[in-house]
Amino acid sequence: MSLEEKNKQIIKEFMEVFSTGDIDRFLTYFSDTATWWVAGNIEGVSGEKDMKEFKEMNSGLATATKEAAIRLTPLAWTAEGNRVAVETESYAEMTNGKVYNNLYHFLFVLEDGKIQKVKEFLDTEHAREVFLGE
Template identity: 70%
Template structure:
């Protein structure tokens, strides 16, 4: 694996560590201003493509519903090729409503010049819907 792939993996793993703290300003620093974040499925308010303003708003709302103000993301396996970083990930959060959010994801990150430009998030949408919306 080349130097650029190692650097891109580091950007993504640092993003996930920072995301897990709930510090939105800090994790947004990893994102390009023109970045997009796409979530699979048809979950109202969550699925579809978001620009960074919409992504920030969505995360602010989700964080308010958790006991720690964050969803912890734990990378399980990472593969990088060129500007693409694929990550199998597990999440965990205890919600204020007593529910536990523990999902499995596959993320595809596109990193350019040290910033995340694009993310595709594949997850168990039924679990997400049940925990956050039902």
């Protein structure tokens, strides 16, 4: 199996675990120095986070969503070397009665089989409206 195929498999598994809401388990896919960056200017969400901050941000999903998670479905893949880009669709029914159904472009950078860096591009206005009611 090529490096690209191995990295795609790691990200596929990560998205499956993320979709369960098991934060401690999905954090095992990251290196200790990993960062997660989110586009936009949503206070508390956008910008770069280390894994401690990323865990804190995701902890609220358990109470904000009916299934305690946001389901991620990969739609299209591009992999080259240690970089994996994934077009992704999310879905979650929220406890506030809204539905979160967003489209993303994720860029994952892996080193030694662990995620080192993530860049997340999404419809920030949809996220703001569903999560913050704005």
